[in-house]
Amino acid sequence: RQVSRGELFALVGPDGAGKTTTMRVLCGILDPTSGDARVAGHSILKEPERIKGKIGYMSQRFGLYGDLTVLENLLFYADLFEVPRKELPKKIERLLGFSNLAPFKDRLAQNLSGGMKQKLGLACALIHTPEILFLDEPTFGVDPISRGEFWQILYGLLKEGVTLFVSTAYMDEAERCHRVGLLYRGRLLACDTPDRLKETARDLIL
DSSP: OOOOTTOEEEEEOOTTSSHHHHHHHHTTSSOOSSOOOEETTEETTTOHHHHHTTEEEEOTTOOOOTTSBHHHHHHHHHHHTTOOGGGHHHHHHHHHHHTTOGGGTTSBGGGSOHHHHHHHHHHHHTTTOOSEEEEESTTTTOOHHHHHHHHHHHHHHHHTTOEEEEEESOHHHHTTSSEEEEEETTEEEEEEOHHHHHHHGGGOOO
16 A cells, blocks of 8 residues: 555544554554555665654654743754754744744643644644654544644645645544545555545445
């Protein structure tokens, strides 16, 4: 299976299906039990460190620091990814703008709403301008309005050529994607466009 550059791909499945494990393997965080895969042209087995510089990964519980402000969290992740200092002002201004967090840059992360925390997590994952963005159930537990705003941000990233690999339990979110993979007990049952999957869904035995 292959996810193309600039594609919005969703991995869908129930809890325990293996979505998070699959994503962590592709990000070079976990070793596969067998086989290999290539991410951004690099082997997850032989070149995991080269992959990490080209991807952004937002886990279900993204590591924001509650006692740091929005701006301080961005600066922390910029240091972590060794973003050149001369590039920071423009990057941070852009990320705060597109996430609508500019008015809250001096607010502690722990005092943000759930939706705002997710937007800050996304901004931190983008601070080093990754080619591919992995998002593990990014809108889980977020209110419907914030979910919609979050997806508008993702569509903006698509227009800039960022490849998006998303896991979700929401079928309405899966329908927003170019292609969807249905995962069950670690096995990919089907992979196709949302419309084609709906046509064949009655033939799938889960």
